[in-house]
Amino acid sequence: MNIYPYLNFDGTAEEAMLFYKSILGGEFEGGISFFGEIPGMELPEEEKSRVMHISLKISDSVKIMASDTSPSMGHVWIKGNHNYISINADSKEDGDRIFKGLSAGGKIEMDYQKTFWGAYFGSFEDKFGIGWMVNYDLKPGEE
Template identity: 40%
Template sequence: MRFNHYLNFQGETEAAFTFYRSIFGGEFSSLTRYGDMPAQEGLDLSETEKSLILHVALPINEYTELMGSDVNDKLCTPNTPAFVKGSNHFIAIILSASEQVEAQRLFEALSVKGKVEMPLEKTFWGALYAAFTDQFGVQWMINCLLEEHTI
């Protein structure tokens, strides 16, 4: 089973995924723009809207891809809630690093221009842990076990 994360942005998907690719490496396995869609009757997209990301996927490892898109209000249904940046208050992506150096690298890179809730530090559960929101409004947690710790 694969468990992937899908992020929505409003005009920032390309910048966000270029940023994430600089941290995680690799190449996009998919990148489609709204302008790549077949013409649809009644859907008139501006040149700016056509340049936005319809879907992008960045493989992180053989089991995980980070995916995303720019929300386009013209394609939303009446039941779709309006996009509000950073409104995913109770959803975070958790990265489990296997080495302290990697945990530090991920924290320093992903938190650039973001808001740190808890800096990377040792915890009572025997791990290095950090919580923060990146510059694109996505919440992250990093956890790196320092020793065998049972619950």
């Protein structure tokens, strides 16, 4: 299992991550995904260029991930909600166990489910107000 910080921005994720890369080094994994690339998603034109996901791998054990908020999807950036803890689980089942355990008594934002990007993913605020994301990247042949 790996645990990484996940930062939220209000339209400046790409700029911030390019800045962090210029200082810390590393490489972006998988490029930059934008909200406008989501299949079938209707978004205002100004939100299509916002970052859905970006991951800066600094070393084998250090990674910073980020996204912009999407106001039309109900995401509101408020100072204090701009940081999540992201867990990359070792298996789909382990991710489900972690999601169910940590989200108990909290507020689920997105159920742990299969996504269009080839992973199982869910997010929530735990009962103490801390934001979490649980992800498991599917391996070839896995559903």
